[in-house]
Amino acid sequence: MFSSILSATVLGMDAYLVRVEVDICDGLPQFSMVGDLAPEVREAADRVRTALRNTGISFPPKKVTINLSPAHIRKEGTRFDLPIAAGLLVALGVVPRDYAENIMMVGEIGLNGAVRPVSGVLQTVMLARQMKSKFCIIPRDNRGEGASLPGILVVGIESLKELLECLLSPSYIEAHTEALHLWEPECASYSVDFCEVNGQHGARRAAEIAAAGMHNFLMIGSPGSGKTMIAQRMPTILPALTMEESLEISKVYSACGLLVGKEGLAKVRPFRAPHHTISANALAGGGKKILPGEISLATRGVLFLDELPEFSRNVLEVLRQPMEEGWVTISRVNGKYSFPAHFQMIAAMNPCRCGFYPDRQRCSCLPGEVRRYIHKISWPLLDRMDLCTEVSRVEYTDLLKKTENESSARIRERVEAAHRIQKERYVGCDWQFNARLPSAAIKRFCPLNPKEEQLMETAFEKMQLSARAYHRIIRVARTIADLDKEEQIRESHLLEAIGYRQVDQKYWEE
Ligand SMILES: Nc1ncnc2c1ncn2[C@@H]1O[C@H](COP(=O)(O)OP(=O)(O)O)[C@@H](O)[C@H]1O
Ligand SMILES: [Mg+2]
Ligand SMILES: [Zn+2]
Structure with missing residues (x-):
């Protein structure tokens, strides 16, 4: 019999869909796994078979082929143990196929059947939600991150026995979904x-x-x-x-x-x-x-x-x-x-x-x-x-x-006010904060009056500033003015900003 279970791999920051396909047929007893697999993924064969046996499920002497698709993505880690186990259970006819095949699963399995935590569960659950999968089965130790998104039901399990119960009845799954840990800034x-x-x-x-x-x-x-x-x-x-x-x-x-x-x-x-x-x-x-x-x-x-x-x-x-x-x-x-x-x-x-x-x-x-x-x-x-x-x-x-x-x-209140001013000023720009203000945009957002212009000219010559250092001083002065809730950069703002530049120069030239 054949089965196909949903799982995912994490590359960089995001999860990508991986289908775990299992085929069991008569023939010379053997167990093969394909699909660009790292060694630890291959070792799932031994972990899962032993864990199934220790959970009381006997393994028939048949020809078993497991394919993790798509083949062009390298699969690493131990997160595929759980979907492989589920795929075997379906292909063996131990559990029904219909709803097992629509559940996204990841998790490592120990030889005794214990389900252990893996990395990348948050992005895996995000992918499942995006695919409109109704449930996700994940290791219980991952339930904090797994159950942090609305719109997807997550079950955290501790053992292969629990997986079996989940796959045998939708009502078990529904009764055991994790409570949402919704995000609250306060x-x-x-x-x-x-x-x-x-x-x-x-x-x-x-x-x-x-x-x-x-x-x-x-x-x-x-x-x-x-x-x-x-x-x-x-x-x-x-x-x-x-x-x-x-x-x-x-x-x-x-x-x-x-x-x-x-x-x-x-x-x-x-x-x-x-x-x-x-x-x-x-x-x-x-x-x-x-x-x-x-x-x-x-x-x-x-x-x-x-x-x-x-x-x-x-x-x-x-x-x-x-x-x-x-x-x-x-x-x-x-x-x-x-x-x-x-x-x-x-x-x-x-x-x-x-x-x-x-x-x-x-x-x-x-x-x-x-x-x-x-x-x-x-x-x-x-x-x-x-x-x-x-x-x-x-x-x-x-x-x-x-x-x-x-x-x-108290300090944060002033910082937040300055952030608000910057967000308003830079609306529609690629940057949000003064520190990221591009040199080319400085003239537009930080125009100086003649007196301040003169001050900067003197500083430029006296301190032998580089163009980069000059722009940094103006950016910092812009922030100091924002903390003062002032539209126009004043002499005092520039002087304070220059002061923060003189320190490293002093040590550099000591
Ligand atoms: N301004 C300060 N106010 C209160 N305690 C201080 C102050 N500066 C230093 N300490 C004490 O001295 C300890 C060492 O300070 P630390 O920040 O590690 O110094 P540094 O990193 O400059 O070597 C701190 O854990 C704190 O107990
Ligand atoms: Mg220190
Ligand atoms: Zn010294």
């Missing part, structure tokens, strides 16, 4: 808050501007001054996630299998802080089995690069294109894979090797060493940091003070 809550950061008014202000215009942001300061603390709190002052943003984040996490055991879709913006020994593949994505990297896991949130000069240059080089485009594309012989990378980059570094410059009492670095330290970062990358600020040691009085600091929620 349940977002972070475990950290800006009210925990004492003092550091300069850095707090720079962080707010960075969030308001989605600018990249570099902090230079001695160890223990609170750089990591501030970076960790950046997601808390960004606007609440929208449903689309949450889906984008969740798809990346699902593809990596990071939603297993979690409840529903992402509720908070990600914060990723990869160590400086990270490889280019782990940062940008790729590897043998193509998976999203840290920059995609940070999408719609913050990528924090601590100890920036310690990262290898060619690793940081892979950041450049995604930083401009918001996407990372990985090319392979069998195709191109794109992952989102709409992250905000926050970086931190010690001012020098010993960490105490410009404190002449404590800094033991020789002349020229300070300069050499920051020169470990490539200029093109440093030039892409819109804001740069020095974070000095916290004052003792600040550390002990009793008055309440401003909370993330």
Whole structure:
């Protein structure tokens, strides 16, 4: 007998339909599997047969052929165990064909018949919904992500025995569908808050501007001054996630299998802080089995690069294109894979090797060493940091003070207002935020009055700015003006923006 079960494979961010066809006929007993399969997919034969036997279903000595179609897509992973088992059950005549063949299924099966979680369940359920399949059967540990979409019924199962019950009766399926974990933006809550950061008014202000215009942001300061603390709190002052943003984040996490055991879709913006020994593949994505990297896991949130000069240059080089485009594309012989990378980059570094410059009492670095330290970062990358600020040691009085600091929620209100202004201004454009304003559009959106024009001319000559640096200053000034709810960029906005540019230049030329 023949059967055909719906399943899916995940390539890059999305799921693609795979039909698992099973044919059982008389002939020399053998078990063959075809359809461009990775070794672990082939091994399903042994896992599934053993699991069926351990569930009490005897396997007749017949000729079994399994085909995973379409043949031109490479199938990887253990997600096809469940549809293969279902296909065998139908082809053996153990369960009826009619409704089994309209259910999308994925899941790994252990030898004892236990159903184990797999990656990419969210996109699989999305595909099933798009195909108007009524049900999806998935591993129970994946039920959080699986049951997060309205319009499709999902059953989370733990064993092959449960699969058997599902396939024997539609009423069992209906009685066991998962409750929906619908996405609600208001349940977002972070475990950290800006009210925990004492003092550091300069850095707090720079962080707010960075969030308001989605600018990249570099902090230079001695160890223990609170750089990591501030970076960790950046997601808390960004606007609440929208449903689309949450889906984008969740798809990346699902593809990596990071939603297993979690409840529903992402509720908070990600914060990723990869160590400086990270490889280019782990940062940008790729590897043998193509998976999203840290920059995609940070999408719609913050990528924090601590100890920036310690990262290898060619690793940081892979950041450049995604930083401009918001996407990372990985090319392979069998195709191109794109992952989102709409992250905000926050970086931190010690001012020098010993960490105490410009404190002449404590800094033991020789002349020229300070300069050499920051020169470990490539200029093109440093030039892409819109804001740069020095974070000095916290004052003792600040550390002990009793008055309440401003909370993330209060700062977020101002950031949200600035985002609204930008969305209105850039309606119909390809970009939403000042940080992404193309140089060619700066004249149109950031016209300067003669006095401000004069100021920028002087700064350009005195600071020997590159055209890129010049444009960055204007973009940051635009954001500062937006925080002030001012239409026209004023001298004070430009002066503050220039200040954030002078810091890195100072260290670079020290
Ligand atoms: N401004 C600050 N307000 C309150 N606590 C701080 C501040 N700066 C540093 N700390 C304390 O010192 C610890 C180390 O700070 P951290 O952010 O890791 O410093 P850095 O990254 O600059 O080396 C923090 O966990 C916090 O307890
Ligand atoms: Mg730190
Ligand atoms: Zn030093």
